[in-house]
Amino acid sequence: MAIMNIVKYGDPVLNNKCSPVVHFSKLESIMEDMFDSMYEAEGIGLAANQVGLNMNLFIIDVTHTDEAEDPHIFINSKIISKKGEKSFFKEGCLSLPGIALDVERPEKIVLKYQTIDAEWHENEFDGLLSRAIQHEMDHLNGIFIIDRVSEIEKIRYKKELKTIEVDSKNYLKNTYNNKEKFVL
Numbered sequence: 577m578a579i580m581n582i583v584k585y586g587d588p589v590l591n592n593k594c595s596p597v598v599h600f601s602k603l604e605s606i607m608e609d610m611f612d613s614m615y616e617a618e619g620i621g622l623a624a625n626q627v628g629l630n631m632n633l634f635i636i637d638v639t640h641t642d643e644a645e646d647p648h649i650f651i652n653s654k655i656i657s658k659k660g661e662k663s664f665f666k667e668g669c670l671s672l673p674g675i676a677l678d679v680e681r682p683e684k685i686v687l688k689y690q691t692i693d694a695e696w697h698e699n700e701f702d703g704l705l706s707r708a709i710q711h712e713m714d715h716l717n718g719i720f721i722i723d724r725v726s727e728i729e730k731i732r733y734k735k736e737l738k739t740i741e742v743d744s745k746n747y748l749k750n751t752y753n754n755k756e757k758f759v760l
């Protein structure tokens with residue numbers, strides 16, 4: 577078991593579109609660490625770039641609801657279509673600690689994805705699972721919940737965002753300095 581650092585707003589790894597997963601053989605241990613990290617942080621979803629990995633991969637656990645009996649792993653996902661009424665729901669984000677925003681999203685999505693055995697699937701999702709998938713897919717495309725709300729709401733959180741960003745950049749700087757020392 578290894579707990580990975582959850583990358584926060586301000587780290588460039590969260591701003592870019594993630595690359596497809598090609599090699600499935602080494603995913604098992606990454607998955608284990610990602611689940612451990614997500615549970616430790618008390619999240620219900622985690623995208624690979626939130627632990628600094630540039631991979632089109634995310635995990636979701638909504639087993640506390642009646643929507644799923646097991647946790648989900650989604651690899652190389654693509655939203656094929658969005659359906660149903662749009663609604664608002666308060667979302668938090670492990671990369672934006674202390675911020676929760678009412679985000680408007682469509683009710684249902686059709687998602688094409690691979691599972692850890694590299695098999696392709698195409699399924700329709702609704703409920704909390706659909707919402708969580710859309711949130712994690714946004715991460716893989718460099719989009720935050722803060723990008724999904726009005727400018728007015730964004731301005732309301734300006735101070736909090738700045739604090740998270742500065743902490744995130746300091747963390748990066750310190751990690752880099754430590755690596756330098758280690759190399760020397």
Ligand SMILES: [Zn+2]
Binds near residue numbers: 669671711715
């Ligand atoms: Zn998030």
